[in-house]
Amino acid sequence: MSKCEQCIVKQFNSLKSLTKDELVRISGCKTSKVIKKGEVIFEEGDVVNGVFCIRDGVCKLSKLSANGKDQIVKLVVKGDLLGQRSLVTEETANLSAVALNDMEVCFIPKSEIISDLQKNTNFTLDVLKDMANDLRQADDIIVNMAQKSVRQRLAETLVYLYESFGTNPDKTLSVILSREDYANIVGTAVESAIRVLSQFKKQGLISTSGKKIKIEDLEGLKRVE
């Protein structure tokens, strides 16, 4: 099993602020998991009891609404920590986490890492900064949801995916989502999401082949009203 001390992934998250000794201890108690596309990592209401360090892959954080639709709140990717809130709260999970492609994650039990949170201020501050950043992003999403059209939100989602996660060699978006996922990010009906994507195709803003989407006119997408 690989060791946390040597893992490059940790550089992208708060774990980078742990001391060597702390990392060695964490490494000893972590468990590595391979999670297949579509598999549930945890669900709303679950007791999470630890954090997941994402070594590879992408997952969605979503919440089931009363109308039976899943709303995707955030995408969590390679390098991120998943379940930070569980370290701080006694509450059960507010969101579900489901793998969007095959993933490799390490699970670190809360019991092991909680002492670091109490002793290593740099680590705590790092987690705090991360959370502050998540909060800003969430606030921005609220504003978008409330004030922008489905067209705009979908265009922005495509731009976000392009700029944050990049493309494959064939220039298609490297994160592959179903139309339903797009609908659940944007907060609309699946048919509406499909319709808008078709419009974008007709306008030459994107091209598609199955689930693969290629951004053809980034600036155009950014100008969508």
Next chain:
Amino acid sequence: MSKCEQCIVKQFNSLKSLTKDELVRISGCKTSKVIKKGEVIFEEGDVVNGVFCIRDGVCKLSKLSANGKDQIVKLVVKGDLLGQRSLVTEETANLSAVALNDMEVCFIPKSEIISDLQKNTNFTLDVLKDMANDLRQADDIIVNMAQKSVRQRLAETLVYLYESFGTNPDKTLSVILSREDYANIVGTAVESAIRVLSQFKKQGLISTSGKKIKIEDLEGLKRVE
């Protein structure tokens, strides 16, 4: 000027975890302010450089959208700390804070409190818990915005105001908002907010007199679809 050590308000926020010595020091450098209804505490893009401890009153945290509408993201009330993110980030404010009624606040400069954040883990953890809670709330709002109708969102807002901030002796909601504020919380046009409130009146769910709103049928409001 009153002293933080003796201030009851601090018990409701993270400042309760500061030691007596720390509080005395903070107390020495804080400035008290009276802010009148409608006055701006800080605006999007401002460098905030400290936190405000709300001794009395309510303010709205909002963000201007591209379409010129303000989206209210959160109400901050007596006992809350305002501007916690500024302690952690170097960024400028992401939201504006505007007083909804006359307020009394204390401003604590970042330079003074930042050392406590580095030394007193209980305080840091408290801020972290607060932020985790804000994040959960924000996620829930995203889901509501995305998946619920204006009617539902407005009904829930009324219930929230009732349950969180209570009523005046005459049973009207103690937080008084304009129809525009309601529209900006719910994320809709002012006319739509007014229309829905009128419907609620006709259905006997609420009664109004000017800006004062009385909840007549709480359970009915909770059942609004």
Next chain:
DNA sequence: GAAAAATCATGATAAAAGTCATATATTGTA
């Protein structure tokens, strides 16, 4: 206290988005 400004209210109409139906394409799998 009266004039001006802002807010609240409601109707008419338009635009946006949702729903239902149905057809086609893609994917998984026996």
Next chain:
DNA sequence: TACAATATATGACTTTTATCATGATTTTTC
């Protein structure tokens, strides 16, 4: 490979929400 299951696509129609117009009220200001 073929068949079933799932996902994508599009049309027709409905519902929701936004916009514009116009008064009535309330609040502010002089």
